[in-house]
Structures are given as structure tokens and as C-alpha cells.
Amino acid sequence: MGVVFEKNWLDQHLPSLPLWQQNAFKDFSLMIADEANTFPCIPARTGFLSNQLRFSFIGDPRELQSAKALATCLKEYGYCARSAGKYTSHAIFFETPKDMLENYEVEDYRALFWTLLNNVTVFDEKEWPREIPSDPSVHTWEFCFDGEPYFVFCATPAHQLRKSRHFSTLLMAFQPRWVFEDINDTTVLGQKLKRLIRKRIDLYDAIPGHPDLKWYGQKDNYEWKQYFLSDDEGHSPSTCPFLRGNLQLTFPKERNN
Template structure:
């Protein structure tokens, strides 16, 4: 189910869990003077203030013990269709938060890794668009980024297995923060101003989290790999997960 930030009242009975999940995400951006710093991403803060977030809720199908990834594909396709990549701007951009229904039997980091990889592979298998010619299909290549329906994307993965890295924990279930990759070229370009913005956000992360920002974080414009940045470990010693994605 795809809804706007201010449409919680429109949730149907099937998505009863969505109210608590969305409310928890929004609570991360509430200022509590004297008790905790603000959420580190200044662009995320601004999106919440403007009511620009969009939420895609992914239900769990108990009869098959799987998430309904058809909802992910159709919802992402709709989101991309309503996003004008050519005229995208920071003030009106709507980040997409994909929230998976919390399940008591899925609580370990390995569970979330499995669902994340299954979800990415499902999107590749169900992609009806043309893969951008300038983007490699090799996730190890510096030009690779996740693409769907012809749109280059960046996928930020959050899950409750992150204890030290609180900025990557948005509640009791798995969550993807998906943006067109182009928005990062606009928000933090490869120039002096862009480097200053990036440095500010990483200093904010160092204050907000109980561990320094991940050394895996990088810039696409500088040729730094995207895949390792999607689902980063909770500490800075563990290696990133290897990419098992494949194309038909």
C-alpha cells in the first residue's frame, strides 16, 4: 500500500500494523531538547517537516511465509511514474520509505539480509523497463547502481539489528529508504559545497550513533561503489555483504 505522509487515516484493516510503523519512523525526527541530537540527515529532516515522505507498506503472507514482493514492485513502479526525474528538486522531492510488516520470527540480522537480497532480486526479475545504458550490470563496477523501470536508485537499508548504528534503525521491522540516485548528485555534488554538506551529515552521524560513520559510505560521482552502502554492518570492522544479484 502506497500512501503519503499525512494519510495514516486511510490505512485499511490489512495494514493495521502500518500506523505504528509509520508513527515510529516520524518519531525519529521529533526533537527532544537535552535528550538526543536530531536525526543526522538534514534532507530527511526537511522532507518530514514539509510532509513529503511517501510510505510503501509490504505485508507478510503467513500462508507462504514470505513478504508480498508484488506489492513492492507495483508500488515502486507507481512511485517512479509519479517522480519527474528530469526536474527533481530538494524542496519538493518525496523520499520513499518501504516498511515491511514486523514479524516476531524475523528478528536476526541474517533474516533481514535474506529479505533484502530477495527483494532486490525480485525487482530485477520483474523489471519491465530498459536498464540504463551507462549503468553497468556488474555490482562491483563503479557505474553500477540499482535500477528499476529505467530509473537509477539508491537503497538505504535499516533494520532493528542495528543497535550501535541508530540512524539505520527505523523501527521493529525492515525498512528501505529509496530515492532516485540523481537526488544525491543535486544534494551533495562533487564540488567544494557538496563535500562540505557530506562532511556535515557524517559529523551528525558520529554524534547520533554509538559508532563512527561507516567507512563504506561514498559518492557515486567519485566512482565509489554503491552496493556496500546499501546494507552496512552495525560496526566498522565487519565486511559488507557480497552481492549475489544476477540478471536473467
């Protein structure tokens, strides 16, 4: 058995998994398939209902071993992503212990998120794609792993007002850049989806849509700012914390052993 799972497999075998993994997948299913309070991201909802999303489970995100596990998951997903469908993405649930749930604030999760992205690149065996700038301050930059560019999404237990970024565990989702070939600001489908998604966000969240939400390729857009959104109406860091291959051994609010 690999480390990347299909929804249909999980639906059938969920009781065989550890309890925290069962709960994480159940919470995700309830959130994204809710008919009464529709999740804003239409492609993600479509991908889930049509068995195109893929899932992985990783332990405590503060452990270096978890970054190595994340690298293994992303590499395996890269092998199967194109056969999964045009609405695919890779949702990864991290075991989030009680001390994190009780003590971590949004900014702690932000620091942890970027630490994970920095650390996972230590295990990347391929060169950075030539067509993607390595400098996050360039508007066409995107996170890459194993030669594949990804849009990265993060949700945390600490987000409350921005419900679209709230989840019961630390959740990271990786969406291949090629998924957006027909969904961007230059296509009719992309323009329609943008309007629908923004409308749903306004209904779903307790605060207005974040001003950093823009289309890839726009000169005033920076993808890294969209990966982790604040739980207020517009705060975002002035510089990107991403440093490829920069191994970080200190995590925010480390456990007291």
C-alpha cells in the same frame, strides 16, 4: 486508493490502517522528526517535514508476493516522484512478524534484503538503463527499477550499535539518483551536507561512521556496500549479492509452519 501515500494523507487517515502500519508510521515519524536527537540524514528529514517523502506498506518480506508488491509500489512511485519535490524518497515498511523480531540477526536481514532486490527485478518490465553499468563491481553501478536508478537504504530491528540503521520493522527506502544532482562531492551544498551528516552520524550512532559511506561516482566507492551496513565498525561483503532477474524462492530462517 493507490499503494503510495503522502505524509499528509497518513497524518489524517492513519487510524483507518492496520495496527502494524499505524505503529510503523508513528515510529518513523518519531525517529525522523525528533528534535532532541536529530536523525543524521538531513535531506530525509527535510523531505519528511515538507511532505516530499512517500510511503508504502508491504506484508511479510519472506513471501514472494511481497517482492511483487514491492515492484508495484516502485512503479507507482516512479510516476509521482518528480512532482513530489527535490528531497523525495520512497520509504517502504515491511510487516515483520514476532518470529523474525526474536530470531533474525543482522546477517539474516542482509540476506533477506538482497533476496528482495533480486526478486523484485523479476517483475521489472523495462530494460536496464544504458547509462548505468549492470555490473555492481563498477563504481558507477546503481540499483535500477523501471528504468530509474535508485540509492537504496535498509534499516532493521536487529541493528543496535548503528542506530541510524535501526528501525522497528524491516525498512527499505529508495531515493532517485536525480535527487543527488545538486548534492554531491562537486557542489558546495553537497560538501556542506556531507560534513553535517557525518558529524550527526558520529553523535547518533554508538560506533564510528562506516568506511563504506562515500559519494556516488568516486572510483573507490561502491553503492551496493552502502545499501546495507553492518552493525560493527567496518565489515562488508567482498562481492555484491545482486543478480538481476534471479528469482530466489528460499529465504533465510524461513518460518516453521
